[in-house]
Amino acid sequence: MFDETPIRKTLVEVEGLKLYFPITAGLLRRRVGDVKAVDGVSFSIYEGETLGLVGESGCGKSTCGRALLRLYDVTAGSIRIGGVDIAGLGADALRRMRPTMQMVFQDPQASLNPRMTVAGIIGEPLDEHTRLNRAEKLARIYELMDAVGLSRDFANRYPHAFSGGQRQRIGIARALALNPKFIVCDEPIAALDVSIQAQVVNLLEELQDRLGLTYLFISHDLSMVRHIADRVAVMYLGQIVELASREALYESPKHPYTQALLSAVPEPDPAHEANRRRIILTGDVPSPANPPLGCNFCTRCPKVMDICRKVEPRSREIEPGRFVACHLYDPAMTAGTTAAPEASGSNSLSNNNPTTQQGV
Amino acid sequence: MPDGAQAVLHVEGLKTVFKVRGGEVHAVNSVSFDIKPGELLGVVGESGSGKSVTMMSLLGLLPSPPAEVREGRVMFDGRDLLKCSPDELRAVRGLGVGFIFQDPMTSLNPVFTIGFQLMEPLRRHLGMSKAQARERAQELLELVNIPDAGQRLGDYPHQFSGGMRQRVMIAIALACDPKVLIADEPTTALDVTIQAQILELIRELRQKLGMAIVWITHDLGVIAGIADRVIVMYGGQIVEQAPVGELFANPRHPYTRALLKTVPSVLGTREAKLNVIEGQPPMLTAQPDSCPFRPRCAHAFERCARENPRRRPVGPGHDVACFWDFDSNGAAA
Numbered sequence: 229m230f231d232e233t234p235i236r237k238t239l240v241e242v243e244g245l246k247l248y249f250p251i252t253a254g255l256l257r258r259r260v261g262d263v264k265a266v267d268g269v270s271f272s273i274y275e276g277e278t279l280g281l282v283g284e285s286g287c288g289k290s291t292c293g294r295a296l297l298r299l300y301d302v303t304a305g306s307i308r309i310g311g312v313d314i315a316g317l318g319a320d321a322l323r324r325m326r327p328t329m330q331m332v333f334q335d336p337q338a339s340l341n342p343r344m345t346v347a348g349i350i351g352e353p354l355d356e357h358t359r360l361n362r363a364e365k366l367a368r369i370y371e372l373m374d375a376v377g378l379s380r381d382f383a384n385r386y387p388h389a390f391s392g393g394q395r396q397r398i399g400i401a402r403a404l405a406l407n408p409k410f411i412v413c414d415e416p417i418a419a420l421d422v423s424i425q426a427q428v429v430n431l432l433e434e435l436q437d438r439l440g441l442t443y444l445f446i447s448h449d450l451s452m453v454r455h456i457a458d459r460v461a462v463m464y465l466g467q468i469v470e471l472a473s474r475e476a477l478y479e480s481p482k483h484p485y486t487q488a489l490l491s492a493v494p495e496p497d498p499a500h501e502a503n504r505r506r507i508i509l510t511g512d513v514p515s516p517a518n519p520p521l522g523c524n525f526c527t528r529c530p531k532v533m534d535i536c537r538k539v540e541p542r543s544r545e546i547e548p549g550r551f552v553a554c555h556l557y558d559p560a561m562t563a564g565t566t567a568a569p570e571a572s573g574s575n576s577l578s579n580n581n582p583t584t585q586q587g588v
Numbered sequence: 589m590p591d592g593a594q595a596v597l598h599v600e601g602l603k604t605v606f607k608v609r610g611g612e613v614h615a616v617n618s619v620s621f622d623i624k625p626g627e628l629l630g631v632v633g634e635s636g637s638g639k640s641v642t643m644m645s646l647l648g649l650l651p652s653p654p655a656e657v658r659e660g661r662v663m664f665d666g667r668d669l670l671k672c673s674p675d676e677l678r679a680v681r682g683l684g685v686g687f688i689f690q691d692p693m694t695s696l697n698p699v700f701t702i703g704f705q706l707m708e709p710l711r712r713h714l715g716m717s718k719a720q721a722r723e724r725a726q727e728l729l730e731l732v733n734i735p736d737a738g739q740r741l742g743d744y745p746h747q748f749s750g751g752m753r754q755r756v757m758i759a760i761a762l763a764c765d766p767k768v769l770i771a772d773e774p775t776t777a778l779d780v781t782i783q784a785q786i787l788e789l790i791r792e793l794r795q796k797l798g799m800a801i802v803w804i805t806h807d808l809g810v811i812a813g814i815a816d817r818v819i820v821m822y823g824g825q826i827v828e829q830a831p832v833g834e835l836f837a838n839p840r841h842p843y844t845r846a847l848l849k850t851v852p853s854v855l856g857t858r859e860a861k862l863n864v865i866e867g868q869p870p871m872l873t874a875q876p877d878s879c880p881f882r883p884r885c886a887h888a889f890e891r892c893a894r895e896n897p898r899r900r901p902v903g904p905g906h907d908v909a910c911f912w913d914f915d916s917n918g919a920a921a
Contacts, residue, residue: 284779284780284781284782285779421634421635422806422807422847422850422851423846423847423865425850426862426864427864427866430861430862450854451809451854454852454854455852455858455859474858478854488781489781492781492783493780493809494783494784494787494807494809494813495809495812495813495855496808496836497812498812498813500812500855506784508781508784509784509785512749
């Protein structure tokens with residue numbers, strides 16, 4: 229998909245992103261706490277690549293995806309798209325940035341206005357951001373419908389007349405209308421049947437090759453992410469616990485949560501399933517309003533150590549391009565010394581500033 | 589079809605039709621299958637294949653003005669369930685056959701405690717006193733690994749997470765020790781690690797309780813992990829039936845083969861492009877008189893348009909509804 233050249237241009241750079249939603253209580257609605265939906269996330273996305281963002285319900289991946297497009301105001305951190313930090317941008321400037329960054333939503337039924345025709349839906353971005361006349365607009369709409377494999381006859385129909393997979397194609401056509409560089413795909417296939425999922429994923433890949441798009445592909449479906457992503461980030465309770473290239477992550481996951489996650493995915497192979505030994509996590513995910521002290525995963529981790537309950541692990545680059553936030557990979561730990569108190573700070577996963585490793 | 593052991597549930601020629609504005613939808617067309625005691629039958633199919641409607645028809649769970657079970661026999665405990673009166677059916681539901689629905693959020697009553705909902709079938713079907721029912725309810729919660737079972741009996745559904753609610757549903761379905769448990773996509777709405785916990789629980793319970801289970805899903809990975817036998821449904825019909833190993837190793841219906849190829853996996857080699865099945869599943873507005881998969885089938889020929897193939901045996905315990913024969917690469921005899 230994207231050949232490995234040593235110098236790759238970064239399109240999206242996220243640094244220390246935090247999104248806290250306040251919890252209020254009492255008559256005066258005083259702020260008594262925060263739901264730490266995204267708690268210090270940093271990563272980069274290169275031009276033309278697909279970064280997969282995986283995790284389970286409530287880990288903050290959708291919130292992160294929406295924050296990336298400034299659909300929420302961030303609590304802290306920076307989001308640079310094409311060099312411009314959109315986190316603090318004013319309304320006008322943000323509006324001018326919108327054509328470069330678009331989204332494909334999860335629920336194909338809820339994300340299309342049921343009272344607008346297909347042509348109306350796909351044409352709306354053109355109305356908002358361009359000055360095309362009617363003929364030009366229609367030509368562009370037809371071009372987009374061709375690109376996503378929708379027959380031009382459908383232009384005057386309403387969303388209810390279509391199946392889930394077709395509605396998702398309409399959503400993709402709408403996202404492409406303004407020639408964006410960056411598209412956030414927020415679980416675009418979760419609501420679709422298995423055989424239709426494959427059609428939509430193939431379409432997304434084709435469009436990426438043809439138009440040079442960059443994707444953030446958010447999903448909880450690990451098998452699909454393995455297919456479409458170049459690199460994968462795993463989120464747990466608002467933080468990224470591991471980030472690696474696709475092969476590295478699936479072949480040898482380092483973080484215990486990633487290992488458990490991959491171990492839980494059922495394989496369509498009865499012989500394999502009969503003999504596999506699963507890592508079964510006990511208990512439920514802690515509440516993001518009250519994350520555990522120390523490592524967020526310490527309450528369920530099969531390899532938990534004492535230090536995990538006290539000190540939050542920093543994200544380290546254990547191999548070039550491979551980041552893990554876990555005390556098991558702390559060189560001070562593996563060297564035998566137990567006293568390595570690190571202040572719990574932001575997890576830094578930016579590829580441009582690799583964290584210096586403490587020498588072994 | 590049953591060899592040796594007598595089937596605990598025997599379904600023959602089931603036909604369910606929905607009357608809608610503008611016509612009819614033939615959701616289930618001549619479906620026949622057996623479930624033997626202690627086995628886990630997996631039912632695979634996508635939206636519109638008729639898998640949920642089939643199971644709900646067995647117990648009369650479909651609302652009767654739009655839905656109509658036109659034909660068929662469902663033999664359970666020596667009686668035809670389709671000919672039972674509503675009172676007799678009510679006695680079977682919960683006592684003889686337990687049902688787990690897909691969405692735990694909407695299938696538990698939000699205004700009653702979990703304890704009440706667990707005790708309801710116990711008091712109704714088994715005639716237990718309140719105290720006895722409470723004790724058994726606690727046992728059931730412990731059986732499904734819910735911590736602090738005694739205390740949690742007084743909690744409401746909204747106080748449980750999705751995975752725990754599904755466990756409660758399983759406990760309610762098992763309450764009266766049914767002979768058959770029907771589970772309709774019980775883990776689809778749950779996270780993969782919670783799904784793994786639930787599947788592990790089901791495996792344990794199978795060993796302990798030995799009941800027959802029907803597990804409906806579209807996830808082939810889950811089927812590979814827990815099923816003994818599998819039926820594949822498409823367009824309201826069973827298109828293939830086989831023991832699980834045989835189905836994955838030697839699928840004979842073009843739909844099954846195509847479906848197995850579309851599923852990406854986390855192990856093994858990664859395909860460059862995903863295989864797809866072009867087209868859409870059929871909307872069955874009439875009794876199908878041709879093969880429902882024909883428009884999407886790579887091997888369709890003229891007989892497929894004239895006749896709806898009947899199931900024919902292709903191996904021990906393995907039958908397929910198709911005119912094509914993959915071995916000879918031509919029409920089956």
